Each structure stands twice: as C-alpha cells, then as structure tokens.
Amino acid sequence: MATRLRRWRWRFGVALLAPWWWFAAGTACAAAEAQPTAADPALEARVNALSAELRCLVCQNQSLADSHADLAIDLKNQVREQLKAGRSDRQVIDYMTDRYGDFVLYRPPVKATTLLLWVGPALLLLCGGALLWRMLGARARTSAPYFPFGATRSSAGLAELLEPTPDETPTVSERVERHGSDAIIVDAYQPSAPRNGRTAPITLD
Amino acid sequence: VKARLFAPLAGFVLLAIMLGIGLRLNPREVPSPFVGKPAPAFSLPQLHRPGEHLAPADLKGKVWVLNVWASWCVACRAEHPLLVELSRSAKVPLYGLNYKDDSRNALEWLLRFGDPYTASVSDTSGRVGIDYGVYGVPETFVIDKAGVVRLKHIGPLTPEVWARDLEPLIQRLGG
Numbered sequence: 001m002a003t004r005l006r007r008w009r010w011r012f013g014v015a016l017l018a019p020w021w022w023f024a025a026g027t028a029c030a031a032a033e034a035q036p037t038a039a040d041p042a043l044e045a046r047v048n049a050l051s052a053e054l055r056c057l058v059c060q061n062q063s064l065a066d067s068h069a070d071l072a073i074d075l076k077n078q079v080r081e082q083l084k085a086g087r088s089d090r091q092v093i094d095y096m097t098d099r100y101g102d103f104v105l106y107r108p109p110v111k112a113t114t115l116l117l118w119v120g121p122a123l124l125l126l127c128g129g130a131l132l133w134r135m136l137g138a139r140a141r142t143s144a145p146y147f148p149f150g151a152t153r154s155s156a157g158l159a160e161l162l163e164p165t166p167d168e169t170p171t172v173s174e175r176v177e178r179h180g181s182d183a184i185i186v187d188a189y190q191p192s193a194p195r196n197g198r199t200a201p202i203t204l205d
Numbered sequence: 206v207k208a209r210l211f212a213p214l215a216g217f218v219l220l221a222i223m224l225g226i227g228l229r230l231n232p233r234e235v236p237s238p239f240v241g242k243p244a245p246a247f248s249l250p251q252l253h254r255p256g257e258h259l260a261p262a263d264l265k266g267k268v269w270v271l272n273v274w275a276s277w278c279v280a281c282r283a284e285h286p287l288l289v290e291l292s293r294s295a296k297v298p299l300y301g302l303n304y305k306d307d308s309r310n311a312l313e314w315l316l317r318f319g320d321p322y323t324a325s326v327s328d329t330s331g332r333v334g335i336d337y338g339v340y341g342v343p344e345t346f347v348i349d350k351a352g353v354v355r356l357k358h359i360g361p362l363t364p365e366v367w368a369r370d371l372e373p374l375i376q377r378l379g380g
Contacts, residue, residue, distance in 0.1 A: 070305070075335065099336060103236065
C-alpha cells in the first residue's frame with residue numbers, strides 16, 4: 001500500500017513537472033533562435049519598434065518584426081539600412097506606404113476611407129449604450145419589478161413558478177411526505193388579492 | 206408592436222448582407238498604390254544577356270505587361286501555359302521580372318516550360334520587387350504608353366482574369 005502510494009505520488013510529480021520541461025525546452029529553443037545581430041543596440045531597438053508597426057504582406061496577421069517570411073526579412077533589412085543611412089522613422093514609413101499602401105500600417109492614418117474604422121467602435125458603443133438606456137427606462141416605467149420587495153412575496157412568486165397549483169391545499173404532513181422532512185415550509189404572507197383564488201400558505205423547497 | 210416584432214429579423218438580414226459582402230471580398234488583395242502612377246524605374250541585367258540592361262524607360266511608347274515570376278514559385282507554373290499562349294498570339298509584349306531567383310534555375314525553367322517573355326530581367330536581390338510592391342509572386346502589371354501603371358493583378362493569371370480585366374484594358378490603351 002505504502003509503496004503503491006509512493007509510486008503514484010512519483011507519477012503525479014512527473015505529470016506536474018512535465019509542462020515545465022516543455023516550457024524550459026521551448027525557451028531554450030527560442031534563446032538559440034533569437035541572436036541579436038546588432039552591433040548597434042540603439043539602432044536595432046529602432047528597427048524593432050518600427051517593424052512592429054508594419055504589417056508583413058505575406059502573413060498578414062503578423063508584423064514585420066514577428067514574421068520570418070522572406071519578404072519580411074528583406075523589408076526589415078530595408079528598414080535597418082535606411083535608418084542607418086540617417087532617415088527618419090517618418091521617411092521609412094513613407095517608403096513602405098509608397099510601395100504597399102496604407103495596408104502595411106497597423107495604425108492606419110485617419111482619412112475619409114478609414115473614418116469608419118476609427119470611429120466605428122465608438123459609434124457602436126454609443127448605439128448600444130443608447131439602446132440599453134431606452135430599454136431600461138421602458139422597463140422601469142411599464143412593468144413591476146420582477147422580484148418584489150419583500151422576501152416573503154418573492155418566495156411566494158418563486159414557489160408559484162416551481163410548484164403546480166394544487167387543487168387543494170396540502171396539509172403539513174402531506175407536504176412533508178411530498179418534499180421530505182427537509183422541506184422548508186414558508187407561510188407566506190398573501191397580498192390582499194389572492195392569486196388563483198387561493199389563500200393558502202405556500203411551500204418553498 | 207409590429208416594428209418591434211420585426212426588428213430582430215431586420216437585424217439578421219442586415220448582418221447576413223454585410224457578412225455576405227465580406228465573404229466575397231479578398232482580404233489578401235492589397236490595394237496597390239501604384240495604379241495611376243509612373244512605373245518605378247529600374248535598370249536590371251537581362252536574364253538571357255546579363256551584359257545588357259533593361260529599363261522601363263526603354264519601353265516608353267508601348268503598352269506592355271510586366272510579369273513577376275520565379276522558378277521556385279509554384280503558382281507561376283499554373284499561369285505559365287496561359288502566358289505562353291498569349292505570347293504566341295502576340296497581343297502585347299510581355300516582360301518578365303525574375304524575382305529573387307537563381308539565374309541558372311530560371312533559364313532552365315524557361316527552357317523546360319517555354320519562354321513567353323520578350324525579355325526577362327534578373328532581380329536577384331528583390332529590391333526592384335519591393336519597389337513594385339511585390340509581396341506574392343506571381344504578380345502582373347499593365348503599363349501604358351506613357352509608362353504609367355494601369356493595373357496590378359496579384360496571383361496567377363487565369364483566362365477569365367485575362368479576358369475580364371487585362372485584355373479590354375490593353376485594347377483601350379491601344380496596345
């Protein structure tokens with residue numbers, strides 16, 4: 001028994017550790033891959049910051065910085081070359097948009113054609129908010145609150161939903177028989193107008 | 206009350222229409238900023254005669270088609286028979302931009318599958334490709350007599366695309 005338990009504990013420990021092995025192996029691979037080639041770390045930081053803003057045309061949901069596509073590497077080299085030659089970020093971005101259009105920018109400029117893109121989310125939020133406001137207002141004006149104020153009344157309503165209306169009011173012993181001895185029996189206060197013509201205490205399970 | 210009843214239906218129809226339009230769009234088609242602008246200049250060695258350079262300026266006064274291709278490009282194989290056929294009918298001069306390729310492989314490829322190009326130029330580094338906004342080979346440009354890009358097609362040419370987009374345009378341009 002004891003050895004069996006120990007064996008299981010060991011297995012459990014391995015199972016717990018396994019993901020960490022994977023993780024460690026993964027980071028080791030990543031570390032081997034990402035060799036900073038930069039002789040000039042400041043330049044490399046600029047290259048990376050700028051290429052994170054530019055979309056890779058081949059794998060369109062990655063930035064140039066993330067992508068290992070051939071074209072992305074070429075374009076990143078272009079960025080590096082041009083920054084090295086003393087061009088400004090603006091000039092490099094213009095170089096890219098001249099060739100690939102605004103599509104290369106992850107942050108497209110605000111123009112007539114991109115207006116919907118920029119204000120669209122705010123517009124949707126506004127519409128949703130207005131709709132919610134109206135619905136809540138309408139609900140407050142027309143219908144009574146779904147859960148009334150008193151606990152007794154609310155439990156009465158709940159019980160009504162749960163319980164088919166009995167033809168005849170069950171006695172306490174009948175109720176216990178039906179719901180077991182744990183049944184909570186609530187003698188609910190009945191508002192002045194009796195519902196369904198009955199003025200009986202109501203059970204709540 | 207009726208309007209309220211039909212609101213969800215109206216919403217659904219609107220959404221269906223929007224999604225339907227969205228399905229028909231091609232998200233990979235990057236709108237080219239070149240259309241209507243002068244073709245970027247280059248001067249590249251010709252594939253068959255590396256000693257001789259070719260520049261777009263040499264082709265002024267002609268309507269011509271620039272096709273970006275490479276021997277490593279699978280989709281280029283798919284469009285190649287069409288290009289060969291078009292070159293036989295000699296409707297429009299077809300120039301090739303051999304993109305990021307090894308010259309020997311490129312020449313062998315043309316030997317094997319036929320050479321539809323009036324001339325091909327070697328863009329070994331891919332710099333001219335970048336200047337033309339190339340991101341997926343094959344790509345095809347139609348350039349008019351004034352040296353202005355009139356159309357860019359991304360991906361393999363098909364007879365349908367040729368008949369629908371390129372041929373009428375080339376005729377209109379007087380090629």
